[in-house]
Amino acid sequence: MTGLVLTDDVVDPERDVVLEERRSRVDGDPSSQLGEAVAASLYMNHPYGTPIIGWEHEIEKLDRHDAIAFYDRFYTPNNAILVVAGSGDEVREAAQETYGKVARRADPGRRQRPREPEPRAARRVSLSDPRVTQPSVQRSYLAPSYETGEGDRPYALDLLSQILGGGTTSRLYKALVVEKAIAANAGCWYQGDALDDGRFAVYAVPRGEASLAELEVAIDQEIARIAAEGPDAGELQRAKTRLVADTIYAQDSQATLARIYGSSLATGGTIEDVAAWPDRIRAVTAEAVRDAARETLDRRRSVTGELLFAPA
C-alpha cells in the first residue's frame, strides 16, 4: 500500500496481458460479447454498464501514469478494509502492529455515483455468431441492491430468486425443463451486493427444437404466476431454510467468511447487517416476495439478451 515502484518495463507487458485476457475471454466468446451489450443497455447512465476489465480501445491507451494515478488516489489505509479470519486478541494486535504503521497517503474524496433514471422501455439485444453452439436467452431486470432497496425488498428478492430459479426444485426448472421439456436448463440469480442498483436475471437454454420465443413465453408465465399469487407457504419455508443453510455452510470456509464481511463493509453494509441477515431472511412474508416479483420483474425495467447461431 506504500512505496510502490512502477516502471514501463513492468506496466507495459501487464497491459498486454490484460488486453490478451480481454481478447480471449470476450472477443473469443460470443456469450461474453452479449453480456457486455446487455449490461451497457441495462445501465443507461451508471458505470456498471462498463465492463470491469474495460473496453479494448481504452485499455490500449493506459500506461504507467494511469496506474500510478489510480494507486495514489485509492491505495491508502483510510480507503481499505482489513478482514482477518481467525480469533483472539493476538491476531488483532499483530494486524495493528503491522498494518497500523501504514500512514494515510491520500483522500480519495467522495465518489460521484450516478443513479439510473427510472427505466421505461423494454430492451432486447441479439447477438448472432457462427461460434454459438448453444443458443440461450436471458433477461436482466434493474433491481434494488441491499444498499438501495427499501425495507425487506432485497431479502425478498433473494428468496424470489431461490424460489423462481434456484436449482432443480425451482419453478422455472420444473416448468421448463421437467414438465414442458423445452429447456436443457433454466434458472435465475439476484445480484444484490452492489452499492447502487443491481440485477435480477432469468435465463434458459433451449432443448431440441424449442425456440427462444417459446422459452420466453414459459418464463413469463412463471413470473406472472408468482407476481399474482406469491409463493405458497411450504416453498417459502424451504427457500428460507436452504438460503440460510447455504450461507452458514459457506462460512465453514475461512476465506468465504472473510469475503462476506469484506464485501458487506465495502458496499455500505455493517457487521450487524451480516449477523442479522438470517433472521431478516426468515422474517420475509409471502406477500413481500409477491410484491418484489410484481414491482421488480416488470418488462420495462429489463433487457432481454438472445444468443443465436448464424452461419458465417
Added chain:
Amino acid sequence: MTGLVLTDDVVDPERDVVLEERRSRVDGDPSSQLGEAVAASLYMNHPYGTPIIGWEHEIEKLDRHDAIAFYDRFYTPNNAILVVAGSGDEVREAAQETYGKVARRADPGRRQRPREPEPRAARRVSLSDPRVTQPSVQRSYLAPSYETGEGDRPYALDLLSQILGGGTTSRLYKALVVEKAIAANAGCWYQGDALDDGRFAVYAVPRGEASLAELEVAIDQEIARIAAEGPDAGELQRAKTRLVADTIYAQDSQATLARIYGSSLATGGTIEDVAAWPDRIRAVTAEAVRDAARETLDRRRSVTGELLFAPA
C-alpha cells in the same frame, strides 16, 4: 461572457423551468421516452447516450454552484467562435473592438472524449404506452460523422440518406408508402455533424393493419438492395443536385449561413471544408454509396426502437 452574477433567486426557478420542460416534452411523450432509451442503448460508452436536457433526478440536484462552475470553465473567449453574417471590414472592426475586449478567463482544457467500442450486437427497444396513437418503428445505426469518418464516407452517407429516405421520391417512400401501401410515412436521416460518431436512422409509420415487423422486412429489403447494387447513375445525380441545391438555398438565410460555419468550426471542421462541401458531394461515386450502405447499415451496429400502443 464576463461578470455574470447568478443568485439562487435566478437559478432555482430556472431549474424548475428545465424540469417542467423535461416533464412535458419527455414524460408526456412516449416517443421521446423511446428516443432516450434508443440513444442510451446505441451509445454504450459515449455521453451522446445522455439526453441533452439531462436526466430528471440529476437536474433536480443542480444549483447555482453547478451553473457557476460550468460558466467559469467554458465561458471564455478562447473557447468561443464568433460568426458574423455580413460583409465588409467595418463589421470585423466593430466585432474586434467590442468582443476583443473580453479577456481570457479560463482554460477549459482538453476534453476527455470516450469512444464507442465496436458494436457487435443488434439491439431492440420497445415502449408500449396507452397514449400512443400512432405506432412506429425506427432504427439507428452508429455511423461515422464528418469528423470521425474516413475519406468520403460521410459525404457518401449524406447521399445514401437522400437516396434511401429523403422525401417522397426516395426508395423507402416509394417502396413502403406508394408500392406496398403498408406505410403512412417512411424515410431516413443522417446526423453527421458530431465531433464523435453520429447516427444514421431509418423509420416508418404503419398504415392500416400493417405490422411493425412487415415494415422492418420492407426496410431491410431496400437496405439490402442498395448495399448490394448501389444507386443507379440517374438517382445518384439527382440526389447530388438536390442535396447541393438545398444547402445553397438554405444559405439565403443569413442565420442559417452563420450556423453552418459555426457548427462546422465547433465540430472540428474548417472554413475550407464548408466551401469544398458541394464539390466533395459531387465527387462521390455510386460504389462509395454502396459501400457506405454495406458497412454502416449493419444490424450489429444498430438499435431498433418500437413504439406500440398498450391499453392502460
